[in-house]
């Protein structure tokens with residue numbers, strides 16, 4: 001069996017910078033509040049009509065393809081992780097295929113809906129196909145257009161200040177180099193608290209999970225079959241993401257260390273062997289907590305949430321690309337990536353670079 005290596009990386013960040021101060025024009029918030037609780041200083045938001053999550057992904061993918069020394073036509077499988085796709089359906093995988101101009105090859109395109117863990121989920125899926133030799137050049141991307149779907153008013157401030165737009169991509173290939181490549185991956189989920197961090201509408205639940213259906217934006221007395229978006233949802237802003245921030249924080253600081261320890265234990269390493277941990281950039285305070293629990297030095301932990309906010313499925317490939325650009329990933333280094341997010345879903349991987 002082969003091992004899987006990351007042969008190319010790429011990222012795309014929209015040009016428009018939105019500082020914490022800029023957010024004050026939309027909502028009651030302050031630079032101090034955001035910085036103290038999240039470490040975020042600024043994020044990038046798309047201008048409407050400029051790009052989408054799939055077009056940003058194409059830009060990141062082109063760089064990854066170039067770095068891997070292949071042509072777009074050589075990609076034989078696309079895996080796309082996002083929670084902010086262009087359409088309800090079809091998924092972003094086929095959109096990306098079209099943007100890259102590789103529809104003639106008729107390769108498969110898979111869409112992953114695991115939110116902040118989407119990239120790690122995609123990595124585990126890709127790893128299985130590369131190891132068995134089924135595919136040779138898998139394009140895995142994470143991309144998010146969050147700013148197009150958040151409540152940018154005081155009502156939504158607990159969520160909207162956290163998130164930014166962007167895309168990251170990798171090309172995965174087989175390697176026979178002794179000891180190198182993806183050593184282990186672990187992915188997990190627990191749906192018992194699925195709504196703690198969720199965007200239920202638009203959706204086809206029709207009020208099924210709501211104690212009082214009207215709370216979810218439906219009229220229980222109506223037998224009209226249409227459930228996707230109701231007037232009440234629009235009027236009462238029920239179409240935006242919802243998060244119980246403190247509950248998410250508490251679970252994240254438990255699951256991140258747990259899944260990193262598991263990754264190291266199964267690959268036979270210890271935290272002191274790790275050159276760099278690249279966590280999903282959820283909140284700087286979460287990453288600092290994880291760093292403390294695992295007793296990692298500052299130089300073993302990569303953080304860039306200060307500049308980009310939380311870019312969900314895009315955050316790890318963006319961070320990996322940036323770490324490489326900054327010379328922080330060297331040949332032979334031991335990397336750990338880890339993610340946690342809505343679902344809850346979480347996962348990790350150990351990679352010998």
Ligand code: COA
Nearest residue numbers: 029030033037116157158161245246248249282283340341
């Ligand atoms: N600016 C100013 N005040 C804000 C605010 C903002 N952007 N957002 C919320 N507040 C207010 C609240 O309304 C509340 O006011 P009140 O006490 O008058 O009711 C107060 O600040 C405290 O809110 P709370 O939600 O308890 O704050 P917190 O200390 O838990 O911090 C988060 C909120 C979101 C920063 C924090 O819970 C968090 O980071 N959680 C994890 C989120 C995460 O990582 N999600 C992604 C996982 S992948």
